[in-house]
Amino acid sequence: MSDSRQPLLKVRDLKVTFGKGRHEVSAVAGVSFDIYPGETLGLVGESGCGKSTTGKALMRIIEPSSGSIELEGSSLIGRKGKALRNFRTHMQMIFQDPISSLNPRRRVKDIVAEPLDCWKTVSGNERDVLVSDLLSKVGIDPKVYGNRYARQFSGGQCQRISIARSLAMRPKLLICDEMVSALDVSVQAQILNLLEDLKSEYGLTLLFIAHDLAVVKNVSDRVAVMYLGKICEIGPSDALYEAPAHPYTKFLLGAALEADPDSPMHNQVLEGEPPSPLNPPSGCRFRTRCPNATDKCASEEPQPQELAEGHFVSCHYPLTIQKK
């Protein structure tokens, strides 16, 4: 890659398989990408494409079956016990379901302080100050709400508390797994804005996983599109949305609904449904639904090729002209 900066997170050929023998499913079938300091990488795809599994595998909540994960040059694979627990604090995660992310039987203050209590990095007094500060930062008044139980809060508030908790250890990388998809639009906008604010304030790097193309574009500098366990296209968000090179990306964008009565009706709708990951197609995984597929697509798996600066596509017949 031409980018001279050192990546914060380097993922190479990450694979996750579930089950054994006949029931083996490769949920993530070899995924490689870099995330640079200070940027937001969006990971978008439909349900079952492996985007959430990728996120969890990065934290080793789900154990990857092979591949490498490096954060600032040190590997996450092979760490055990305290070393793994300690390493995880450099990366944090926010989940889809705001309600289930918080223990209903603990107080908000204790939830946010949990990482501090685990590692005992600060004294009791500092802890309280830090927690109050974090809560105010995410728009929850610590004096009014700090002693409430988590089960008393609405989805948007729960997601704010989750964000506060994830920031307590000053992580380098924040993985957001569908963090706004359970929220109403008006609340979703609040959370997305809050995330952008905190990102610049804390100098965060984000991996933003979501199925909503508009949301992903809004927060991301670069976007990766996943289909059936593989990345089919990755590139700068504006360029990728402007001129998608992979047919799947094009269909995905074509299906996204704009809140605009003048937007064109979807004449070209992707037919059929994704094949079962139990028995993925040979060669290119998208070929069974792709209108441009040829014999080559069935026999040969397309490798990522660079179309423009930082814009890679895994397709034998990319829709935009290849860079020479």
Added chain:
Amino acid sequence: MSNVAVSEEQTSIVERPEKKAPLGPLFWICVGWIALNFLGAIFANVLPLQNPLYQDYASINVGPSLHHLFGTDDIGRDIFSRIVYGSRVSIAVGFGAMFIGFGIGTPLGMLAAYRRGRFDTIMTSFMYILLAFPAIIATIAILSFWTPRSLLKIIIVIGFASVPLVYRVIRTATLAVSTKDYIIAAKVQGATDRRILLKELLPNIAPIGVSFLLIGVATVIALEGTLAFLGLSVSPPTPSWGNMINESRTVLQVNPWLAIFPSLALCLFLLSLNFIGDRLRNHFDVTEVKL
């Protein structure tokens, strides 16, 4: 950013008010009844009760009166006093056995469900095979061979026999909670397994555990009664509710009071325990686990 913070303060209404089923006055009456029985059992010695073993041949099989509140049995012992003393056996067996059952079953069940993997597979298969054996027959067989019988032995045998059941309930409950995102979140923050088990899992399975515990105590107390009928509970003349009901069988026609009062004492106690357990389950909205 600051305007977001302000806007959140404006709406001070908490949106998810707790929709807990109220416990109701009957719940507290039941709690009071259990407490009263406990007090009676503990202070039976100092209470102004007649000697439960004293045989007053002047008044045999008399009905309720001021002198003998619930009457006397066929050898002139005071039924009321015997019921109060008898509660000691029921309470000791019920809570004692469940103490053993939960003491062993809870940590095993939680560990198995949280760890999964080989420990879970082996432990769970083992417990399910134990469950296939009719526990009641095993209890009877062991108690009938393990002589001389004592209260402690009864508690130990029933306690151990209940472990697989407790294990199953706790494991299922823990499994349901383990998949919640806040458990993953705790791992992500670097919490130790011990911390997750004690701080995140235990408080959330406690309501299920407590309601099952109460229903378990009720079941064990009924089991003590059954054992008494087979002559496998504490030996007479020590009073227990089971013993008293058993003894009443021979004089059922002459003196039904002898059957009715201890039966009432037993049923009311079980009813209270079951009711408290059931209400707690509703109150905590325990739906994940079917007991």
Added chain:
Amino acid sequence: MSDAVHELLVVKDLSTTFTTMGGPLPAVSDVSFTLARNETIGIVGESGSGKTVLSRTIMGLQPRTNVTVTGSVLLNGNEMVGATESFKRALWGTEVAMVFQDPMTSLNPVMRVGKQIDESLRVRLGMSKQDAKTRAIELLELVGIPSPAQRYMAYPGQLSGGMRQRVVIAIALAGSPKLLMADEPTTGLDVTIQAQILNLLDDLKDRLKMSVVLVTHDLGVVATRTSRIVVMYAGRIVEIGSTRDVFSRHRMPYTRALLDSSPKVSNASHTRLVAIPGRPPNLLQLSAGCSFAPRCSFATDKCHKERPELQAADEPGHAFACWNPLPTTMEQQS
């Protein structure tokens, strides 16, 4: 209303109030609108806006206890409010049918999908067993399910979400209803599948000459597929009008806020969203004024004290409920 003959659905002053432990909960209040034959109307709102309760009340499918319904729903001339269960039952399936939000829960998991379609045909239309099966397979084909004869024997658990939603649509179509209520029909589905299902509904509407009520939280879903839109907030209609008027000539600040707060594919990345502060109100503690006032940047004292009624805008059929409406395009220019 005199146009009852022309309009398929006439809703007038409809209110649905639930009796809860915390007091009466007005889920839907004073809703009135009409729907012509072969027309699609969109009902848009966030969670708690009353849109789902409204759609169920129109059908008469609200729970039978702890609920009070007032007003009137004329469905093809039949009054649904206060009607007996057996009267409504005669209309369900043949006059009006419903497509539910979550295809994972709206199909009976222990019944073969074919049987679930058959049921309406045999019980409601009195078809023979064989005829019903033939018709059910036809319906499965109509909604675009490949190898319908095999899928007839499948259990819902064996089908994907998109396929299940097609089955739900097939069930709804079994009685050839004149009105189809679609309650968030694509919310749980992936974007590509969502497009398939919406196109299917559009297509079926024209082929079978149905009217459709499309209930959704997603303005994108209704933007190109409806002729008119109802915007709901806290149980009330806050704006109603033709799709174009609502999108481009809205007067109610909430409609504007809703449009502005949703991210758009066409916007550049890192475009700052215009968030609506606060949260939707608690329906148990509604103020006397406009329910949106606490979150509205234009709110005045009057907004907090007095509730605005729907008032007509310049365009025909366009109305809004606001004391301080956004300026019309002409006003903006002047």
Added chain:
Amino acid sequence: MVRYVIRRILMLIGIVFIISVGSFYLIHLLPGNITTIIEGPGASPANQAKLYKLLGLDRPIYEQYFVWLGNVLHGNLGTSFISQESVASTIRAALPIDLEMIFISQVLAFAAAIPMAMRSARKPDGIIDRIFGAGSFTLLSVPPFIVIILLVLFISIKLGIPHTGVSTYVAFTSDWIANLESMALPAVTLAIGSFVVYFRVLRSDLIATLQEEFITMARSKGISQRRIMWRHAFRPSSVALLGAAGVNIGGLLAGGFVVQFLLAIPGLGYTLIAAINQNDYLLVQGIVFVVSVGVVLINFIFDFIINIVDPRISRE
């Protein structure tokens, strides 16, 4: 489905094997010399030696087990030293009584529980539901030995209905009407216990099922309330009912001895208690083995039925 059944059968064989080992070792777990335990402390050394040989105790223990297992597979559970009767034939004589008792009690329990639960669930917290709920709750707290005493007190003693008292059991083959009379009290007692379980399980599951979206979907088709209750709600909920029934019937097989003991009905449970009191260990061993296998088989059969009713399970 076929794979599921095969897997379950393999598991069943494994569990039965383990039960056989457990039952076999039961008498070896007893403290002291087995021959002394079996023949009593007064037995002559010559007799003890004979028994030692007879039991094959001179051979290694795993060999003893396989000899025993071989015999069991041929239906030979040994001969009681107390009664000198074949254990298998004693069990064969007693088992039908248990089966008859369980069968009658289950018919009664289901006949009461299903319609009452359906009625209750239609209007949860309505008057009828409250009455049924309070009734079932009270019955839940009355142990079977109290029920049977009350029944004897009122039916047998006060009303004087024949063949309903203690030690009045009549075999089915000798007089079937009298047999049914003598079965009435124990069957009703067991039925009450089962009814409480079935009613409560089915009611709460039905209430949950009736709130499912597919019920609203079924309503919106315009089919009758009756059809919704039976076709759409009862079948999914019957899974919970069948699960409870499997456990409960197994429990009755193992725990039916209380009523048998109190009324002196010579079923398996009564025979077991008598055997324990007489130190008839081979009979105890035989009954424990048969009952355990029976419990496992009942669970297996109910799992299988649940599988047919609910297509969701075997696909997991």
